[in-house]
Amino acid sequence: MLYPEPIARLIEAFQKLPGVGPKTAQRLALFVLNLPREEVVFMARAMVDAKDKTKYCQICGNFSDSDVCFVCGDKRRDVHTICVVQDARDVLAMEKMREFKGVYHVLGGAISPMDGIGPDQLRIRQLLERLKSGQIRELILATNPNVEGEATAMYVSRVVKPLGIRVTRIAHGLPVGADLEYADEVTLSRALEGRRDF
Amino acid sequence: MGELKSHALVLRTRDYREADRLVTFLTREEGKVTAVARGVRKTKSKLSAVVEPLTLGFFLLHRGKSLDTLIQGEIVKPYRKLREDLLLFAYGQYFCELCEAALPEREPSLPVFLLVLTALEALESDSQPARVARCFELNLLETLGYRPAMENCQHCGSSTGPFYFDFINDGLVCKNCPIPGESRLLSGAAAAVMKRFLNNGFHRLSVCGVPSSLNYEIAHINAELLKKALGKSRFKSVEFLQSLEEWS
Ligand SMILES: [Zn+2]
Ligand SMILES: [Zn+2]
Numbered sequence: 001m002l003y004p005e006p007i008a009r010l011i012e013a014f015q016k017l018p019g020v021g022p023k024t025a026q027r028l029a030l031f032v033l034n035l036p037r038e039e040v041v042f043m044a045r046a047m048v049d050a051k052d053k054t055k056y057c058q059i060c061g062n063f064s065d066s067d068v069c070f071v072c073g074d075k076r077r078d079v080h081t082i083c084v085v086q087d088a089r090d091v092l093a094m095e096k097m098r099e100f101k102g103v104y105h106v107l108g109g110a111i112s113p114m115d116g117i118g119p120d121q122l123r124i125r126q127l128l129e130r131l132k133s134g135q136i137r138e139l140i141l142a143t144n145p146n147v148e149g150e151a152t153a154m155y156v157s158r159v160v161k162p163l164g165i166r167v168t169r170i171a172h173g174l175p176v177g178a179d180l181e182y183a184d185e186v187t188l189s190r191a192l193e194g195r196r197d198f
Numbered sequence: 199m200g201e202l203k204s205h206a207l208v209l210r211t212r213d214y215r216e217a218d219r220l221v222t223f224l225t226r227e228e229g230k231v232t233a234v235a236r237g238v239r240k241t242k243s244k245l246s247a248v249v250e251p252l253t254l255g256f257f258l259l260h261r262g263k264s265l266d267t268l269i270q271g272e273i274v275k276p277y278r279k280l281r282e283d284l285l286l287f288a289y290g291q292y293f294c295e296l297c298e299a300a301l302p303e304r305e306p307s308l309p310v311f312l313l314v315l316t317a318l319e320a321l322e323s324d325s326q327p328a329r330v331a332r333c334f335e336l337n338l339l340e341t342l343g344y345r346p347a348m349e350n351c352q353h354c355g356s357s358t359g360p361f362y363f364d365f366i367n368d369g370l371v372c373k374n375c376p377i378p379g380e381s382r383l384l385s386g387a388a389a390a391v392m393k394r395f396l397n398n399g400f401h402r403l404s405v406c407g408v409p410s411s412l413n414y415e416i417a418h419i420n421a422e423l424l425k426k427a428l429g430k431s432r433f434k435s436v437e438f439l440q441s442l443e444e445w446s
Pocket of ligand 1: 057058059060061062068069070071072073
């Protein structure tokens with residue numbers, strides 16, 4: 001179907017969203033056209049505001065609306081323990097658990113040699129700067145349990161261990177609620193290696 | 199038609215949409231094939247582990263209009279040693295990048311498939327990953343039809359080094375013959391190692407000593423040959439590999 005130019009452009013814009021194909025984009029665009037003008041303005045402003053006003057924490061690299069994020073700004077957090085994650089979204093996932101009392105360091109990705117992403121493209125230098133303060137006792141590596149996340153963890157561990165800081169890696173195991181018989185052999189053998197006294 | 203059942207090595211994955219990955223396979227039957235693996239970034243996906251880079255698996259793919267879809271897969275060999283050692287991982291990624299660059303989509307290439315599996319296996323067992331890499335590079339060139347002439351001087355037939363490696367005719371020229379225009383000096387020892395790699399492949403590779411000076415010479419020649427054969431001047435994984443090697 002041929003739409004007038006402004007509508008066609010809106011459809012094109014929606015198609016840039018993840019998981020949105022041409023059909024859904026059309027539906028969304030027509031939905032927006034039927035909204036009251038002030039609602040449309042509100043949505044558009046919210047998007048621009050979020051983009052303009054979101055900063056990254058100067059300490060850990062987490063999303064933030066000020067120079068220091070809500071974790072780094074919280075005096076009750078244990079600043080001797082840093083949890084290293086790939087992405088700011090991983091901080092949110094960890095925070096949902098409400099059990100971790102330390103602080104974070106967001107790397108901004110994982111080592112992926114074929115994509116040209118090495119240590120220099122990640123916030124590893126900033127991590128080493130933080131460690132120089134001498135007050136860090138443990139570094140928890142919580143990068144993804146896949147090939148790239150594992151390589152990143154190995155790399156960080158290799159540069160940090162000589163500093164005499166304890167480096168730990170989150171356990172690999174079976175997802176809660178799943179059946180053992182469906183587990184793949186890599187997950188299963190890692191889970192076996194990571195077993196503990198019971 | 200409509201589906202492909204094949205052993206395949208996972209060459210590369212890229213995040214796609216919300217929880218999917220685009221997976222580039224090197225299949226035994228049809229060469230390089232790219233397919234979408236749906237939902238594999240979620241913790242409960244059964245297919246997450248089998249589409250990890252550097253995994254050999256047995257896969258069922260469904261052919262789609264624009265993209266193929268991964269339906270089933272099981273791990274045949276996960277090459278765990280390559281995932282647990284940073285340097286070996288970097289070499290493994292380099293091998294995958296070379297294969298990806300060497301093959302067009304959906305052009306069957308059983309020799310490349312078998313070669314890279316042999317190379318990954320050698321990488322797991324050999325104490326010198328650089329030696330495995332040089333051997334893989336040369337045998338990949340040969341498989342693709344770019345075998346350099348390493349037997350003796352292309353002009354006079356002399357087998358005594360040192361030589362020049364002639365990049366126009368891709369072969370040796372001895373120092374008594376006219377120096378080729380585009381060339382690089384190559385010691386007799388390095389030429390002998392290259393010849394051995396081409397003739398014997400990975401067979402008894404571990405008894406072939408390659409000191410770092412020879413490795414350096416061969417690496418330079420191979421890099422030039424690969425650049426010409428694959429039409430690509432730069433392999434991204436090489437940078438990471440070099441930074442690791444300088445370190446150790
Ligand atoms: Zn912060
Ligand atoms: Zn000659």
